[in-house]
Amino acid sequence: MKHSALDRSILGGFAHGPVIAAKEALSFWGGVDPATGSVIDVHHPLHGTCLTGGILMLPTSRGSCTGSGVLLDLVLTGRAPAALVFSEAEDVLTLGALIASEMFGKPLPVLRLGPEAFAALSRAKTAEISDRAVVADGLEISLAPPATASLDLTDADRAMLDGQQGLAAQQAMRIICAMAAQQGACSLVDVTQAHIDGCIYASPANLTFAEEMVEMGAQVCVPTTMNAISVDRANWQAQGVPPTFGDPAARLADAYVRMGCQPTFTCSPYLLDSAPLAGETIAWAESNAVIFANTVRGARTAKHPDFLDLCIALTGRAPLSGVYLDEHRKARRVIDVELPDGVDDAFWPLIGYLAGRASPDRIPLLRGLNSAQPSQDDLKALCAAFGTTSAAPMLHVEGVTPEAAGALRDDADHVSISRADMVAAWTVLNAGPEEVELVAIGSPHASLTECRALATLLAGRRRHPDVAVIVTAGRQVISDARNEGLLARLENAGVRVLPDLCWCSISEPVFPTRTRALLTNSGKYAHYGPGLSGRAVRLGSLADCVEAALTGRVAPRLPNWFS
Numbered sequence: 274m275k276h277s278a279l280d281r282s283i284l285g286g287f288a289h290g291p292v293i294a295a296k297e298a299l300s301f302w303g304g305v306d307p308a309t310g311s312v313i314d315v316h317h318p319l320h321g322t323c324l325t326g327g328i329l330m331l332p333t334s335r336g337s338c339t340g341s342g343v344l345l346d347l348v349l350t351g352r353a354p355a356a357l358v359f360s361e362a363e364d365v366l367t368l369g370a371l372i373a374s375e376m377f378g379k380p381l382p383v384l385r386l387g388p389e390a391f392a393a394l395s396r397a398k399t400a401e402i403s404d405r406a407v408v409a410d411g412l413e414i415s416l417a418p419p420a421t422a423s424l425d426l427t428d429a430d431r432a433m434l435d436g437q438q439g440l441a442a443q444q445a446m447r448i449i450c451a452m453a454a455q456q457g458a459c460s461l462v463d464v465t466q467a468h469i470d471g472c473i474y475a476s477p478a479n480l481t482f483a484e485e486m487v488e489m490g491a492q493v494c495v496p497t498t499m500n501a502i503s504v505d506r507a508n509w510q511a512q513g514v515p516p517t518f519g520d521p522a523a524r525l526a527d528a529y530v531r532m533g534c535q536p537t538f539t540c541s542p543y544l545l546d547s548a549p550l551a552g553e554t555i556a557w558a559e560s561n562a563v564i565f566a567n568t569v570r571g572a573r574t575a576k577h578p579d580f581l582d583l584c585i586a587l588t589g590r591a592p593l594s595g596v597y598l599d600e601h602r603k604a605r606r607v608i609d610v611e612l613p614d615g616v617d618d619a620f621w622p623l624i625g626y627l628a629g630r631a632s633p634d635r636i637p638l639l640r641g642l643n644s645a646q647p648s649q650d651d652l653k654a655l656c657a658a659f660g661t662t663s664a665a666p667m668l669h670v671e672g673v674t675p676e677a678a679g680a681l682r683d684d685a686d687h688v689s690i691s692r693a694d695m696v697a698a699w700t701v702l703n704a705g706p707e708e709v710e711l712v713a714i715g716s717p718h719a720s721l722t723e724c725r726a727l728a729t730l731l732a733g734r735r736r737h738p739d740v741a742v743i744v745t746a747g748r749q750v751i752s753d754a755r756n757e758g759l760l761a762r763l764e765n766a767g768v769r770v771l772p773d774l775c776w777c778s779i780s781e782p783v784f785p786t787r788t789r790a791l792l793t794n795s796g797k798y799a800h801y802g803p804g805l806s807g808r809a810v811r812l813g814s815l816a817d818c819v820e821a822a823l824t825g826r827v828a829p830r831l832p833n834w835f836s
Contacts, residue, residue, distance in 0.1 A: 279385070279386065279387025279388075279390070280384075280385075280386045280387055280390045280414055280415065280416055280417065281384065281385050281386075281416060281417040281418075281419070281420070282382070282383075282384055282404055282405075282416045282417065282418055282419050283359075283367060283383040283384060283385055283419055283420075283455050284367065284370050284371060284374065284380065284381065284382060284383040284419065284455075285380065285382060285404045285418075285419060286356070286374075286380035286381060286382035286402070286404070287382065287402060287403050287404075288328065288355035288356035288381075288382050288401070288402045289328075289355065289399070289400065289401040289402065290326045290327050290328050290354075290355040290356070290399065290400070291326070291327050291328065291398065291399050292327070292328045292330060292394065292395065292397045292398060292399060292400050292409065293319065293322060293324060293327035293328065293329050293330065293354070294330040294331075294394075294395040295317070295318050295319050295330070295331055296318070296332065297317060297318055297331075297332070297633070298331055298332050298333050298334055298335035298336075298633055298634070298664055299312070299314065299317055299319065299331055299334060299335065299336075300314065300334060300335050300336025300337050300340055300661070300801075301334065301337075301339075301340035301341075301343040301344050301365070301366060301369075302336065302337035302338075302339035302340045302342070302343050302475055303336060303337055303777065303800075303801035303804060303805055304317060304336065304340075304801075304804065305324065305340075305343055305347070307343050307346045307347055307350075307352070307475070307476040308352075309323065309352070310323050310324050310325035310347055310352035310353070310354075311323045311324070312324065313804035313805075314800075314801075314804050315803045315804055316701075316800060324347075324353075324354045325347075325351075325352045325353065325354070326354070326355050327354050327355060328354065328355055328356050328358060328394075328399075328400045328402065329354035329356070329357050329358065330358040330359075330360075330391065330394065330395055331357075331358075331359060331360075331363075332359065332360050332361050332633070332634060333359050333360070333361040333362065333363040333634065333664050334363050334364075334365045334366050334664060335629075335633065335660075335661070335662065335663060335664040336560060336660060336661050336662075336801075337365075337470075337559075337560050337660075337777075338365055338470045338558040338559055338560055338563070338576060338577060338578050338579050338582070339470055339471070339473055339475045339479075339579050340365040340366055340369065340578070340579075341365050341366065341368045341369035341372070341471075341578040341579045341580055341581075342369065342471060342473075342475045342476055342478055342479045342482075342579045342580070343369070343475055343476055343478075344366050344369030344370065344373075344381075345369045345372055345373050345377075345476070345478040345479075345482065345580075346475070346476030346477060346478035346479075348369070348370070348373040348377075348379050348381055348478075349373070349377060349379065349477075349478050349481070353381060354381075355381075355382075355402075356381065356382040356383070356384065356400075356402050357370065357381065357382070357383045357384070358383075358384045358385075358386060358391070358394065358407075359383070359384070359385050359386075360385070360386055360387075360388065360391040361385075361634055361664075362385075362456070363383075363385070363664075364452070364456070364575070364576065364577075364578055364581075365576075365578040365579075366383070366578075367383050367452075367455065367578075368448075368452060368578035368579075368580060368581050369578065369579075369580070370382075370383050371448060371451055371452065372448070372482065372580050375444070375447065375448060375451070376444070376482070376485065382402050384402065384407070384416065386414065390407075390414045393412055393414070394407060394409055394412065394414065397409035397410040397412060398410055404416070404418070419454075419455070420454045420455055420457065423459075424450055424453055424454070424458070424459065424460060424461070425459055425460040426450075426460075426461065427461075430446065430461060430588075430590060433445075433446040433588055434446045434447065434450070439489065439490050439491075440489040440490065441486050441489035441490050441491035441492075441587055442491075442587050442588055444486075444489065444584075445486075445491075445583070445584035445585075445587040445588050446584075446588055446590070448580070448581065448584045449461065449581070449584050449585065449588060449590060449591070449592060452581060452592055453592035453593075453594065456592050456594040456595065457594060458592040458593050458594040459593070460593045461590040461591060461592060461593055462554055462590065462591055462592075462593040462597055463554065463589055463590065464495060464554050464555055464556040464574075464585060464589055464590070464591050465495060465496075465549070465553055465554060465555055466495055466496045466497065466498070466547065466549065466553075466555050466556070467493065467495055467496075467497040467498070467555065467556040467557065467582060467583075467585055467586035468497070468498045468499070468500065468542045468555075468556075468557040468558060468559060468562055468582065469497060469498070469499050469500060469529055469534055469558065469582050469583060469586065470500045470558030470559040470562075470577075470579050470582055471483065471500075471529075471558070471579035471580055471582060471583060472499050472500055472502050472525055472526055472529045472534075472538075473500060473501065473502060473503055473525075473579075473777075473778050474502070474503040474504075474518070474521055474522035474525050474778070475503075475579075475778075477521065479525055479579070480521050480524060480525045480528070482580055483525055483528035483529060483532075483583075484524070484528050486528075486532065486583065486587075487528050487531055487532060491532045491583070491587055492532055492533045492587070493532055493533040493534055493583075493586040493587055494586070494587060494588065494589045495556075495586060495589045496535070496547065497533065497534045497535060497586045498534070498535050498537040498539070498542045498545065498547065499526070499529055499530075499534045499535060499536060499537050499538055499539075500538070500539070500540050500542075500558070500559050500562075501538055501539055501540040501718065501745070501747075501773060501774055501775040501777075501778055502522060502523075502525070502526040502538050502773050502774060502778065503518075503522040503525075503774055503778040503779075503780070504518075504519050504522045504523060504526075504773065504774055504783075505771055505772060505773045505774055505783070506523060506526060506536070506538065506772075506773045509522070509523065509783075512782065512783050513782045513783075514780070514782070514783065518780065526538070529583075532583070532586075532587075534586070536748075537747065537748065537749070538747065538748060538772065538773040538774075539718050539746075539747030539748070539749070539750075540559055540561065540562060540716075540717045540718050540747075540775050540777075541561075541562070541653070541717045541718040541720065541747055541750075542557070542559075542562050543562060543565050543566060543569070543570060543653075544718070544720055544721075544747060544749070544750060545747070545749055546749070548570060549566060549570055549572035550570070550571075550572065551570065551571035551572065551675055552571060552572070552573065553572045553573065554572075554573050554574075554591075554597065555572050555573065555574045556574055556575075556577055556582060556585040556586065556591050557574045557577065557582070558576075558577045558578065558579055558581070558582035560576060560657075560660035560661075561653075561656055561657035561660050561717045561797065562717070563575075563576045563577070563660075563666050563667075564576075564656040564657075564659060564660050564665075564666060564667055564668070565652070565653060565656045565657075567596055567602070567666055567667035568652070568656055568667045568668055568669070568670075568674050569649070569652050569653075569656065569674060569675075570675075571674075571675040571676055573596060573597050573602075574596070574597075574666075575591065575592070575594065575595040575596060575597060575666060576595075576664075576666040577591070595666065596636075596666050596667060602636070602667065602676060602680070603636065603680055603681065603682040603685075604635075604636050604637055604638035604668075604669050604680045604681050604682060604685055605635040605636060605637075605682055605684070605685050605686070606631070606632045606635050606636075606637040606638070606685055606686055606687070606688060607637070607638050607640060607681065607685055607686070607687045607688070608628055608631050608632060608637045608638070608639050608640065608687075608688055608689065608690060609640050609641055609687065609688075609689040609690070610624060610628075610639055610640065610641040610642055610689070610690045611641065611689070611690065611691050611692050611695075612641050612642060612644065612645060613692060613695075613834040613835060614834060615833065615834045616645055616832075616834045617814050617816070617832065617833075617834065618650070618651060618654065618794065618814050618815050619794065619812065619813060619814035619815075619817070619832055620645075620651075620832070620834065621647060621651040621652070621654040621655040621658075621796075622654040622655065622657070622658040622794070622795060622796025622797070622799070622812065623658070623695060623698060623699060623702070623796060623812070624639070624642070624655060624658075624690065624695075625654065625655035625656060625657065625658030625659040625660075625796055626658040626659070626661065626662055626698060626702070626796045626799075626800065627662075627690050627694055627695065627698050628655075628659050628662075628663070628668060628690065629658065629659040629660065629661060629662030629663030629665075630662045630663075630698075631688050631690060632663055632665060632668070632688075633662060633663050633664060633665075634663075634664055634665070635665055636665045636666075636667055636668060636669070637665070637668050637669070638668070638669040638670075638671060638677060638680055638681055638685070639668060639669065639670045639671065640671045641671075642670055642671070642672075642673065643670070643671060643672030643673050647670070647673060648722075649720070649722075650720055650722055650723055652670075652673075652674075653717060653720070654794070654795070654796060655670075656668075657716070657717050657795065657796065657797040658795075658796025658797055658799075658800070660797070661796065661797050661800040661801065662800070692835065695835070696831060696835060699812070699831060699832070699835075702796070702799045702800070702811070702812040703811045703812050703813070703829050704809070704811070704829070705790045705809035705810065705811040705829065706789070706790045706809060707826045707827065707828050707829065708789070708790060708825060708826050709740060709790050709791060709792045709811070709821040709825060709826060709827060710739060710740060710741065710785065710787060710788045710789055710790065710791065710825075711740065711741045711742075711743070711784075711785055711788040711790075711791035711792075711808075712736075712740060712741070712742045712743070712791065712792050712793070712818045712821050712822045713743060713776050713791050713792070713793040713795070713798060713802070714727065714742075714743070714744045714745075714793065714794055714795070714815075714818060715743075715744045715745035715746055715775060715776060715795075716745070716775055716776035716777055716793065716795035716797050716798040717775065717795075717797070718745055718746050718747045718750065718775055719744050719745065719746045719750065720746075720750060721750050721753050721754060721759075723815070724744065724746065724750065724754050724759055724760075724763065724770075725759060726815055727744065727763065727768070727815060727818075727819070728759055728762045728763055728766070730815060730816060730819040731762075731763075731766045731768075731819055731822070731823075733762075733765075733766070734766060734823055735765070735766050735767045736766060736767035736768065736822045736823065737822065737823055737824055737825040739825050740821065740822055740825050741769070741785045741788070742766075742767060742768045742769065742818075742822045743768070743769045743770075743771060743785075744763070744768060744769070744770045744771070745770075745771050745772075745774060745775045745776060745779070746770060746771075746772065747772070748772050748773070751770060751772050754770070767822075768822075771783070776793070776795065776798045776802070777797070777798065777801055777805065784806060788806075788808055789808060789809065790808060790809040790810070790811065791806070791808055791809070791810055791811070792810075792811045792812075792813050792817060792818055792821045792827060793810060793811070793812060793813070793818070794812070794813060794814060794815050794817075794818050795812075796812060798810065799811070799812040811827075811829065813827060814832065
């Protein structure tokens with residue numbers, strides 16, 4: 274077919290295999306099992322499909338920044354797709370492929386095709402990819418070569434590229450420059466702080482990368498916080514976590530601490546005293562944290578993939594592209610939301626989930642919500658759920674979030690979320706048995722106000738003996754809760770409050786093995802939980818969670834605000 278300037282090789286290489294195409298974006302973390310290469314996201318059209326050796330075609334990726342680590346592990350174990358083909362901009366999986374090539378000598382072709390070529394290739398059964406073309410079932414698509422942007426680098430940038438700041442900074446700057454080129458950036462920007470997501474032990478590749486950087490002498494040069502890790506750092510052995518998992522997970526956390534990162538171990542860094550200010554240029558990874566920082570705090574950060582987060586922390590420099598720039602923070606879609614009367618806390622993760630589905634590839638402006646006066650916890654829940662279904666790094670809520678006024682582009686389109694949409698999504702996310710053996714709170718990590726609300730709802734009562742109630746929270750929140758006597762109240766009610774790890778990284782036996790069904794107030798975990806845990810997962814309000822904790826059951830029902 275005729276060559277289009279939109280058809281481009283992003284990362285070169287050769288591949289052939291069956292075409293595996295989907296119209297919906299996919300998060301590799303929580304969506305693909307690194308041990309098998311199969312899709313485990315029960316909500317995705319490719320659920321159950323093995324991606325190994327295939328020419329995987331997706332609009333883009335979505336969800337977790339940890340997808341880069343999952344892809345790297347798949348490459349290193351021989352379970353990866355043969356090539357990745359996108360129709361839109363994509364950073365997370367591209368970065369994983371770049372690391373595989375740069376640091377481990379294992380190239381994985383990445384392409385971006387225009388609409389016509391992407392649609393044509395999606396219909397093919399098999400394809401062969403080279404640096405110059407894609408050939409498939411009588412179809413030939415010519416490819417423009419990878420972008421080689423001429424970056425306007427400072428003397429300090431060039432010194433790092435030349436190795437004057439050591440091997441680790443040199444490798445980091447090479448990776449940053451390569452990503453800047455494929456993003457179309459012309460220069461780099463200083464950042465004031467970073468947040469590392471790659472410290473989650475999603476796969477052995479995360480540890481391989483981190484220890485390789487430690488060996489090179491890596492040291493962060495800006496204040497750098499750390500995401501939740503995969504074990505309770507001080508207690509995993511006593512909790513019965515097998516050393517085959519606990520040892521590498523702890524080693525991974527230790528590696529980042531050795532590189533100068535702060536052992537904050539929280540997926541809610543916006544709850545820390547170091548939370549960024551409006552307009553502050555930062556470099557965060559972890560999807561919910563990125564979306565909250567941009568949306569609610571008004572800070573500026575791209576949705577940096579795992580590994581790129583460390584590279585930026587080592588250099589203090591990030592590609593000046595995406596939502597670092599004013600023009601890319603505008604809303605390209607208006608979502609009019611039909612607001613029911615008397616909504617409770619369960620409304621916000623549901624709306625975040627639906628807003629992401631309604632705007633999977635662009636920043637939206639949500640209208641109709643300001644009269645509900647969402648709290649910071651409500652916005653936390655909304656942002657986290659939005660990040661599971663959208664690739665966008667932020668959203669705006671009219672009359673609520675700081676940049677919403679004037680955020681709308683002239684060419685923005687309009688969609689709506691109706692009560693019927695809410696009922697349908699609630700029904701999907703609340704499917705499961707009435708009996709519940711586990712209540713899961715803290716995805717993202719619970720705030721102090723959420724812990725207070727839970728203690729108030731429990732009102733001194735104790736959980737049902739057959740129900741485990743677990744809250745995951747950051748160390749600072751747990752310390753504050755202990756100081757005000759809140760932690761003792763929760764523990765007296767039979768609630769376990771765990772530091773360091775969160776629901777998206779928890780594993781057995783800390784995750785109670787006898788669980789058949791669980792209830793959560795998190796839209797994020799309601800989405801990822803079935804694939805990660807293999808259990809039925811239901812979504813409810815915090816009051817629903819308390820009902821389940823006290824009785825061992827809560828009927829699958831529509832919230833009162835639907836009536």
